[in-house]
Amino acid sequence: MPIYEYEVCEGGCKVCGGTFTLNRPLSAKPLTHCPACKKPVRKIISGFSTPHKLKPLSVSDAKNAGFTVLKKIGKGEYERQ
Numbered sequence: 001m002p003i004y005e006y007e008v009c010e011g012g013c014k015v016c017g018g019t020f021t022l023n024r025p026l027s028a029k030p031l032t033h034c035p036a037c038k039k040p041v042r043k044i045i046s047g048f049s050t051p052h053k054l055k056p057l058s059v060s061d062a063k064n065a066g067f068t069v070l071k072k073i074g075k076g077e078y079e080r081q
């Protein structure tokens with residue numbers, strides 16, 4: 001089941017807060033208006049269909065992706081791993 005995240009195009013929405021996520025079947029048409037406030041929305045994320053994205057990011061994955069992984073060693077102190 002893909003997750004669609006929508007953002008209200010113009011103005012904040014007191015009902016949805018401006019962004020909202022929906023679980024929608026693939027067969028469903030893309031949403032064009034907020035179901036709560038009827039403002040026009042745009043889709044910002046569509047789907048997590050590739051299996052590797054569902055895997056939790058590990059430290060080695062993060063390093064491979066170029067991230068500096070910091071380990072908390074004390075209050076306000078971090079150590080490079």
Ligand SMILES: [Zn+2]
Nearest residue numbers: 013016034037
């Ligand atoms: Zn709304």
